[in-house]
Amino acid sequence: MQEKKELLICSTPYLKSATVYSDTDVTLKACILYFHGGGLLYGQRDDLPPLHIERMTKAGYVIVSYDYPLAPAAKLDMILDDVCSSIAHYVEHPGLYCEGELPFYLWGRSAGAYLCLLAAAQGDLPTAPKGILSYYGYGFLCDNW
16 A cells, blocks of 8 residues: 655754655565755645556555755755755654664655765765765766867
8 A cells, every 4th residue: 555654844943844655565675765856946745646656566665855045045065965864864863754674775766866976975974875866867977069
């Protein structure tokens, strides 16, 4: 059975929310930490199409969808710090999100993909993700152009 729960995260400089999607009828494989798109200017954590949620949770993945501060009120360094703090929160408190410790992947669409790539490239996450799902992100960080 598909389950959806809302979390309030208080360990950052301000309150923020996350939505956790899972299926209680399947064995869990991993957790996917999702960051929405919107050009860093708009967007919200509940923008995932129901088909994505259904297919991924039925396949054994927990999806955690996070808020992050938006421009122009927040500059890129603040937005990126917040994304990294969300990832660290999952690593440090996995029991708040799901049963047991699961490996995690980062997933973003557009600006969210860009933020996932930047967060992983910094190399200072408490644990490296197993991979990154970049849906139409802003580019590849390893290009030497």
